[in-house]
Amino acid sequence: MPVTAFQQNCSLLTCTQTRKAALVDPGGEAEKLIEAVEQADVTLEQVLLTHGHIDHIGGAADVAAHFGVPIVGPHRADEQLIQGVAAQAAMFGTPGVKVPTIDRWLEGGDTVEVGTLTFDVLFTPGHAPGHVIFVNHAHKFIVMGDVLFQGSIGRTDLPGSDHGTLMKSIFQTVLPLGDAYQFLPGHGPGSTLEQERQGNPFIVQGFEG
Incomplete structure (x- = not known):
């Protein structure tokens, strides 16, 4: 839902099976997202955040x-990024964004x-600095946030x-998951790790580090 x-x-x-759900990276337009969740006929149990940039957390507090x-x-x-979301909002001309209270910080x-x-x-x-991704191995699916995009x-x-640091994360943490994994990035269309390993110019040129 862009x-x-x-x-x-x-x-x-x-x-x-259970109709339980999680909303990942509600970056804004909270009313639109609330309506979408209610229309989906699910029980929302949590909001998940991949990282603290305003376009990923702007609607989190309201939702x-x-x-x-x-x-x-x-x-x-x-x-620090999350606590400074008001400054981020001012920078991008979107005032009034609330600072979300994080109930559980995550570790790798x-x-x-x-x-x-x-x-x-x-x-x-x-x-x-605190970016995480969410990987479901059973379905070989990754919620990627802003680590890797199509191309x-x-x-x-x-x-x-x-x-x-980003390239190290891609080469040492993401790509070793295997070519079969599909992913949804934070922006734009989805892809697979195979497609990006073969055609993403940032990956094809390699990484030394």
């Missing part, structure tokens, strides 16, 4: 408050449950970002 001028891919993860659910993630290394190696679905948490800094990678010209 939201705001950033066209950020907010996603609703749903367990078809969590409406449904009375906890906000889970990202890694605590993004705490943690898991989150959505009904009967289990998602492994992998720590993937670089685009943001590109996350920006590293933002405060707290680092190109070398």
Whole structure:
């Protein structure tokens, strides 16, 4: 569900067996997202965050408050980014964004449950210091946030970002999952790790580090 001028891919993860769900990266347009969740006829149990940039957390506080659910993630290394969301909002001309209260910080190696679905948490800094991704091995599916895109990678010209760290996350944490994994990035269309390994110019040129 793309939201705001950033066209950020907010996603609703749903367990078809239990109809329990999690909303990932509600970056804004909270009313639109609330309506979508209610129309989906699911029980929202949590809001998950991959990292602390405004286009991924701008609607988190409002959505969590409406449904009375906890906000889970990202890694605590993004705490400063999240606390500074008002400054981010002013920078991008979107005032009035509320600072979300994080109920559970995540570490690499943690898991989150959505009904009967289990998602492994992998720590993937670089685009943001506390970026995490959510990996479901049973369905070979990744909620990627802004680590890897179709044909590109996350920006590293933002405060707290680092190109070398991001490439290390991609080559040492993401790609070893295997070619068969599909992913939904934070912006734009989905892809597979095989497609990106073969055709993404940032990956094809390799990484030394």
